Amino acid sequence: NAIESGTLGYILDDSISDWPISEAEELTKLALECCKLRCRDRPDLETGVLPVLKKLADIADASMKSERNSIFAPSHYFCPILHEIMEDPYLAGDGFTYERRAIEAWLEKHDISPVTKQKLEHFNLTPNMTLLTAIQEWRCQLASQNA
Numbered sequence: 001n002a003i004e005s006g007t008l009g010y011i012l013d014d015s016i017s018d019w020p021i022s023e024a025e026e027l028t029k030l031a032l033e034c035c036k037l038r039c040r041d042r043p044d045l046e047t048g049v050l051p052v053l054k055k056l057a058d059i060a061d062a063s064m065k066s067e068r069n070s071i072f073a074p075s076h077y078f079c080p081i082l083h084e085i086m087e088d089p090y091l092a093g094d095g096f097t098y099e100r101r102a103i104e105a106w107l108e109k110h111d112i113s114p115v116t117k118q119k120l121e122h123f124n125l126t127p128n129m130t131l132l133t134a135i136q137e138w139r140c141q142l143a144s145q146n147a
Helices: 021-034 045-069 100-109 129-146
Strands: 089-091 097-099
Touching: 021 045, 021 100, 089 100, 089 129, 097 100
Parallel strands: none
Antiparallel strands: 089 097
16 A cells, blocks of 8 residues: 555655665565565566566665765755666656656656645656766866775
8 A cells, every 4th residue: 555655655664764766665665566466466587576676776876876975065965766876867846856767757746746745736857967066076186086
């Protein structure tokens, strides 16, 4: 029910402040599929389970790498959904900027703001080129400092 109603984030462990919601939903759905009573209703390990787990592991690895580089990043460089430094920042109808893939996935299931929880006036997304440029410049500076 929590997945269908978009409230999974509310039942996750509060001691972890930065759950990657879309990945947690995907893993939860896979776990529920694996719990089906009849074997034939469960996903195949090789074609259904392992590819999803590999993808989630790759996302976690990328997140860990970016986390190492994000220690001194300004807070507005982080996506409010993913809690990662944005690579493709988009401005949503609530006035907040999100990682494009995260806000698109959110909007597929919700009509409220991920930040304010208020109903969105529109679902138009606009590239935030100013923020993108600032993040790219920050990354270049970080790379030159680490070189």
